[in-house]
């Protein structure tokens with residue numbers, strides 16, 4: 536059975552035609568930022584970039600990168616390409632370090648956003664008959680409102696429960712009969728735990744779940760699916776670029792279809808900045824092709840992934856990106872070994888009896904870095920020692936690194952209603 540496709544023309548466009556569209560939109564964007572955004576005007580002047588020299592998509596690599604620091608240095612509104620009166624909405628990216636980064640949207644940007652989200656929710660099998668419980672936070676964070684508008688466009692009945700208040704989430708889920716759940720994967724795990732505790736899984740109507748806003752593993756996907764009896768789909772986006780709706784999984788679940796007519800993707804080596812080929816793992820760089828208020832040229836997302844251009848059995852021709860392995864900011868270098876929290880998560884979730892709740896504590900042991908993995912296991916205290924040895928061995932086998940595993944009772948680690956904090960760096 537082929538999927539329903541929201542925007543048949545855009546999502547199944549032949550590669551050549553799409554490249555022509557991307558190129559003309561790229562040229563327009565470069566010309567516009569050069570004339571409207573002083574930051575880019577100055578940057579292009581410094582690097583002697585003239586938009587007339589952009590003669591093909593390949594010339595994108597001649598353009599300079601934009602970084603999160605650039606956005607912070609032009610706080611709050613200096614990166615806007617339109618006067619403030621044309622802005623109808625402001626969101627911001629989460630300020631993990633320092634200030635938040637405000638992002639503006641024009642009326643057309645909000646419309647484009649809803650279209651992009653509509654594509655990914657339809658790809659995940661959501662339709663107008665669905666009752667969708669949105670358990671993302673609503674506010675400056677783009678998750679809640681981003682999904683909300685796209686789902687309404689598809690015609691689904693949106694239940695904007697927002698995040699938190701778990702007893703109410705469960706009540707709504709049962710009484711209203713939500714058929715789709717939208718949240719972060721870590722909050723979905725927490726909700727699944729509450730469902731198990733109350734023994735109400737068989738009272739739920741959930742059939743699908745769309746999870747995003749943080750990296751997650753196949754193991755966690757399985758746990759969420761078992762916990763609710765639903766099919767879980769990954770989706771991706773970031774506030775600086777728009778919010779959710781940049782890419783999402785189709786029924787094949789073999790990569791996230793990226794809305795290439797709106798966002799031009801590249802993969803680069805995060806250290807050298809050199810472009811990498813299709814299939815190679817590196818940092819995702821995105822150029823917005825249609826954004827009016829907040830266009831960005833070669834924005835360094837810090838997210839580590841790969842791109843696959845080959846056609847998907849679902850019929851979409853858009854390039855697919857692999858599940859995000861981690862953020863280059865979250866990469867831990869422990870005694871010379873590069874590790875993403877999601878790799879540890881993957882190992883943990885493959886071991887039956889181990890809960891998908893964990894925390895990584897990095898400390899300095901003399902001159903050496905030490906990684907402690909705190910994880911919950913359903914086992915009596917006298918078996919904790921055996922469990923910790925077993926998990927240490929598994930982690931060593933996969934990561935090639937010695938870790939210290941501390942077994943905790945079920946429920947001891949903090950649960951998250953939004954994005955989980957997986958790493959505590961004490962160095």
Ligand SMILES: [Zn+2]
Nearest residue numbers: 785787847849
């Ligand atoms: Zn597909």
